[in-house]
Amino acid sequence: MSIAENVARIRAEIQQAALACGRDPKSIQLCAATKMNDADAVRQAIAAGVDCCGENRVQELTAKLAENAYEGAPVHFIGHLQTNKVKFVVGKVDLIQSVDSERLLKAIDKEASKQGIVQNILLEVNIGEEASKSGFGADDILPLVDRLAEFPNVCLKGLMAIPPISHNSGENLKFFQKMFQLSVDIRNKIDDNVMVDCLSMGMSGDFVDAISSGSTMIRVGTAIFGARDYAKLSSN
C-alpha cells in the first residue's frame, strides 16, 4: 500500500474511533513519525494530509530541514534530546514534544531566550514508570506547572507519553486514562489554560485506545511508512 493509501486508512480509523466515543474526529491530529524515512517519503505523507511530522533524531531533523522536506506541515521533535544539542532544535521546530527533564527544560528556555523566541513544548511523562525510558514522573508534573514562570521562554502546550510497548489491545488503557486525568488536572490549575490542550499519545499499535481515552494527537510511523529498516541504518 502507498503512503497516501495508508494515511487515508488511518484517517478512517481515527474517524471511527472518535465517533465511537462521541468525539469530533477533527479534534485529533495525525503526526507522522518520520524517523528513518527520507525526504521523499515525508513529502508523500504531507501531500496525503498528515497534520504534522515528528522527528526523533537531531541529525535527521537537520538533514531533512536542509532538504525542505517538511514544507507545508509543522515539524515537531519527538525523540530524546540531549542538552548539548538544543540549539539545533529550538527555533527550528514548531513543538518540542519530548521535554523529559528539568535540566532539558532549562536548556531549552535558555536557548530560546538567546534567540529571542518562545518555544512551544510538551512535557513528556514516563507514565509506565519504566527504568529504560526518560520522562517526568506523573507526580512531578503539577508541581512543575506551578513553577513555569521560571521558564519565560517556553510555552507549555500540553503533555506527551510513550506507554510500554503493548501487543494486546486494551493493555495500555490504564496509562492513557491516567494521562488524560493529568491533562485535566493541569487545565484546572492554569488560569489561562485554553492553549494547554495537547495530549500526545497513541502510536501505530494502540492509537484507537488512546483516542477513546482522550488523546488529541497520535504519532504514527509504521502504519504510514511500513516497517522501519534498521539493517539499512547500521550498514550506512
Ligand SMILES: *Cc1c(COP(=O)(O)O)cnc(C)c1O
Ligand atoms: C517511532 C515513534 C512513534 C511511532 O511509532 P510506530 O509504532 O512506528 O507508529 C511515535 N512516537 C515516538 C516518540 C516515536 O519515536
